[in-house]
Amino acid sequence: xxNCVSAVLLAAGLGLSFPLLAQxxxxxEAWASACFACHGPDGRSDGGMPALAGQSADGIYRALIDFKxxxxxxxxxxxxxxxxxxxxxxxxxxxxxVASN
Amino acid sequence: xxxxxREFLRRLGAGALAGALxxxxxxxxxxxARLVVVGGGFAGATCARYLKRWAPGAEVVxxxxxxxxxxxxxxxxxxxxxxxxxxxTRSHDTLASRHGVRVVRDTVTSVNAGARQIALAxxxxxxxxxxxxxxxxxxxxxxxxxxxxAAAQEKVLHAWKAGQQTHDLRRRLGALPxxxxxxxHIPQAPFRCPPGPYERACLVxxxxxxxxxxxxxxxxxxxxxVLAKKDLFLDAFRTRYKSMIEYVPNAGFERMDAAGGELRFxxxxxxxxxxxxxxxxxxxxxxxxxxxxxxxxxxxxEVDFLTYESRVAPYVHIIGDSVASAPGxxxxxxxxxxQAKVCAAAIAALLAGRPVSDEPIVANTCYSFVNEKEAxxxxxxxxxxxxxxxxxxxxxxxxxxxxxxxxxxxxxVAWIFNILNDTLG
Numbered sequence: 001x002x003n004c005v006s007a008v009l010l011a012a013g014l015g016l017s018f019p020l021l022a023q024x025x026x027x028x029e030a031w032a033s034a035c036f037a038c039h040g041p042d043g044r045s046d047g048g049m050p051a052l053a054g055q056s057a058d059g060i061y062r063a064l065i066d067f068k069x070x071x072x073x074x075x076x077x078x079x080x081x082x083x084x085x086x087x088x089x090x091x092x093x094x095x096x097x098v099a100s101n
Numbered sequence: 102x103x104x105x106x107r108e109f110l111r112r113l114g115a116g117a118l119a120g121a122l123x124x125x126x127x128x129x130x131x132x133x134a135r136l137v138v139v140g141g142g143f144a145g146a147t148c149a150r151y152l153k154r155w156a157p158g159a160e161v162v163x164x165x166x167x168x169x170x171x172x173x174x175x176x177x178x179x180x181x182x183x184x185x186x187x188x189x190t191r192s193h194d195t196l197a198s199r200h201g202v203r204v205v206r207d208t209v210t211s212v213n214a215g216a217r218q219i220a221l222a223x224x225x226x227x228x229x230x231x232x233x234x235x236x237x238x239x240x241x242x243x244x245x246x247x248x249x250x251a252a253a254q255e256k257v258l259h260a261w262k263a264g265q266q267t268h269d270l271r272r273r274l275g276a277l278p279x280x281x282x283x284x285x286h287i288p289q290a291p292f293r294c295p296p297g298p299y300e301r302a303c304l305v306x307x308x309x310x311x312x313x314x315x316x317x318x319x320x321x322x323x324x325x326x327v328l329a330k331k332d333l334f335l336d337a338f339r340t341r342y343k344s345m346i347e348y349v350p351n352a353g354f355e356r357m358d359a360a361g362g363e364l365r366f367x368x369x370x371x372x373x374x375x376x377x378x379x380x381x382x383x384x385x386x387x388x389x390x391x392x393x394x395x396x397x398x399x400x401x402x403e404v405d406f407l408t409y410e411s412r413v414a415p416y417v418h419i420i421g422d423s424v425a426s427a428p429g430x431x432x433x434x435x436x437x438x439x440q441a442k443v444c445a446a447a448i449a450a451l452l453a454g455r456p457v458s459d460e461p462i463v464a465n466t467c468y469s470f471v472n473e474k475e476a477x478x479x480x481x482x483x484x485x486x487x488x489x490x491x492x493x494x495x496x497x498x499x500x501x502x503x504x505x506x507x508x509x510x511x512x513x514v515a516w517i518f519n520i521l522n523d524t525l526g
Contacts, residue, residue, distance in 0.1 A: 027458045030446035033151065034464050037438045040519040041526055048515020075502075075512055076466055076480045083464060083482020083498035 028091035031084070035096065043096055057097025064089040131156025131452040137219060137229040139209050139388060141165030141193050143172070144421025144437035145235030146524045148445050149202045152233075155449035161201070162227070164219070165193055166208045170525060173294065174434050174468075175517045176263040180271045181304030183473045189263060189517070191525035212392040214414040231448050233409075233418045234394070234402075235441070236386020237262070238293050238432075241400075244382050247357035256359040257377045261293065273376050274305060280315035284374035286354055286364060287322040288382040291401075293422050293432045296329035296479070298322075298380055300469035303334070306342040307472045318345050319374060321352035321366065329431070330469060330479055330501055337471045337505070354379070385423035394419060401425035406485055406492050407457050409444035420444050427492040430483060431465060438520060439463035461485050463492060468513030475505035476513040 035052065039045045043052025052060060066072035068081035068089070081089065131152075136159050138149040149163040171190050178184035196202040208222040212234075218226045240259060242248050248257060260270040277283060283305055287298040302320045309316040320338075327334050327348070338346045353367035357379065364379070365371040384390065384400040394402045394411050402419040403412040406427065411417045421437040430436060443461040450457045463483050468476045481499035483492040502509060 026446065026450065026455065027460060029155075030442060030458055031462050033442045033446075034439055034462065036523045037435055037464075037520045038466060038516055041523045044522075046515065046518045046522060048512050049519060075509055076478055079480040079498050079500050080464055080466075080482055081498075083462065083484075083495040088462075 025091055025095060028088070028095045031088065032092045032095040035092070052096050055097055057093045057099060060097045061090055061093035064093060129453040130158035131449060132158030134159040134230040134452050135162065135228065136160070136231050136233070136448060137162045137164060137227060138233040138235065139164045139219070140235035140237060140386070140421070141167070141170055141196075141204075141525075142235060142237055142421065142437065143434040143520070143524055144237075144441045145233065146170065146193065146196060147438050148233050148235060148420055148441035149196055150200050150524070151442050151445035152448060153201050155445055156452050157201075159230075159452065160203065162203045162205055162229075163193065163196055164205045164207055164209055164221070164227075166206060166222075168192065168206065171263040171267075172434065172517065172521060173261070173263045173297075174520075175514070176260070176267045177297065177301045177304045178470060179263075179267050180260060180274065180301065181308045181470075181473070182271065182275075183304075186263065186267060189521075191521055193525065195525055209388050212388065212394075212414075212417065214392070214417050217416055229416070231416050231418065231451075233420060233444060233448075234386070234389050234392075234423065235419070235421045235437070236388050236423055238383040238422045239385065239387050239390065240381040241384050242381055245354060245357065245379065247359060248379060248381070253357065253359035257357060257379050259381055260378060261297075261380050261383075270378060274308065275312065277309070277313055277316055277376055279313055280317075281313070281375035282317045282319060282373075283309070283376045283378070284319040284321065284364070284372060285378040285380065286352070287320070287324065287380055288354070289323045290328055291426060291432060292380065292383045294434075294467075295431050296334070296467060296469045299327055299330070299334040300471070301378075302346055302348075303337050303342065303469075303471045306345045310342075310345065316345070317347065318342070319372065320346060320348045321364070321372070322348065322350045323353050325350050329467075330477055333471070333477045333501060333505065334469075341471065383422075385419075389419060389423045392417075395423070397425040406443075406490065407459065407461060408447040408451070409440055410447075418444050418448065427483070429494060430463075430481075430492055431467065433465055433467050434520060435465045435467060436463060438523065439465070459485070459487065461492075466516065468509060468516060470510060470513065471505045474507045474510045476507075476510040477502040477505050478509055478513075 038049045045051040067077040153161045197204045209219045211220045218228045258266045260266040306318045355365040363373045385395045403425045409418045420440040422432040447457045465481045470476045482495045486493040
């Protein structure tokens with residue numbers, strides 16, 4: 001952590017790009033926030049739609065891929081999942097989910 | 102590594118490292134900027150909350166006249182007697198107490214886009230770095246002869262902004278004479294919630310069947326056909342409400358005799374009803390029009406769909422029902438929620454000097470009830486088309502329920518609670 005911060009401070013001080021922030025996936029963070037309309041803020045659902053909070057990123061990704069392919073039945077998720085590329089679904093899952101390791 | 106990065110960003114956002122960082126880095130979290138959001142509905146409240154999340158250093162101000170927000174989705178169920186407006190009402194206080202938004206209970210009377218300032222009804226002005234207008238809809242009663250005055254509007258309710266009128270329509274429906282006629286008029290598209298009028302017809306008929314089974318429900322539509330979930334609604338009208346609902350398309354409003362309960366149409370004879378519900382034609386909220394932002398037919402506001410910034414006023418963003426929607430995209434609570442997040446993410450990026458996302462994605466899910474328990478949905482996902490500079494539906498991602506179901510009715514109720522939590526929870 002200390003090295004991280006030092007690197008950032010050094011880069012910022014030299015007027016270089018901001019490597020850590022640039023790597024942060026802002027685009028996917030915005031995509032993922034779309035899910036909260038139905039699944040509740042930060043995925044904390046009051047019921048009905050499953051809670052996403054606390055689920056693993058890999059589990060969310062698998063579910064999204066299965067909705068997209070039709071392998072897993074749903075009321076609306078089979079439609080929503082088809083709106084994204086597999087790569088977009090992976091990035092969304094990484095934002096929403098907890099890293100498995 | 103990912104966890105370290107998140108922790109670092111969290112601490113950066115919280116200002117824990119503020120003393121150690123140069124000013125250029127501080128600007129990354131929006132520090133020093135004032136972002137003013139006008140309107141505390143699905144669009145505005147969501148935008149304020151997510152602005153504070155993604156630009157935590159910025160001062161985020163929400164200007165809203167009402168102390169509470171009453172949601173429109175599900176309000177047809179209140180009219181039908183199967184839901185309470187208490188379930189649809191949320192305070193704006195959580196934005197302040199939980200999310201760090203400064204809530205100002207006031208009305209914006211004018212926008213000076215050149216000076217980046219708004220004027221407030223209670224006096225005084227407020228400057229902004231970015232302004233987000235989410236004023237919802239305004240009713241164009243000036244285009245409804247006979248309904249221009251307050252007395253006529255009191256007699257013929259809209260119940261198209263949830264609140265007192267929702268209760269009043271419910272009460273008047275309960276007082277309909279036995280075997281009486283409830284009639285509604287639907288304006289030409291576009292308007293807020295395209296499937297809403299047809300859902301209302303179903304839920305009114307469903308309620309009357311219990312309390313007043315010989316009553317009639319007449320639906321006069323200025324449009325040539327049912328605008329949303331067409332086959333599902335027409336099927337409900339023809340089968341479930343066969344002897345109750347009569348649907349008449351191409352019925353242009355000519356003149357209302359509010360006292361006499363008669364509506365005259367452009368091409369057919371006038372109709373008398375015991376209870377009229379006229380949904381007025383709609384346009385962008387008053388402040389957007391007054392500020393010269395409604396540049397599409399003098400009704401709706403044209404925006405850049407990457408940022409929701411106005412096409413006519415820089416540093417002014419417009420979200421929600423006031424926006425001139427991309428073709429095929431509805432004016433819905435869900436769309437308002439999604440636009441709010443795209444707008445908030447774009448403003449946070451602009452403040453931080455990062456590129457705005459060139460791939461915004463918005464989704465829509467819209468449930469309608471056909472009786473007390475069973476609902477249907479329409480869903481869609483829309484990507485930005487850079488060539489056309491508009492949002493375009495993804496093939497295969499859009500669609501409708503095959504048939505009404507109580508499972509979807511359950512999901513519809515879950516949806517309203519979850520989206521309200523995302524807005525004002």
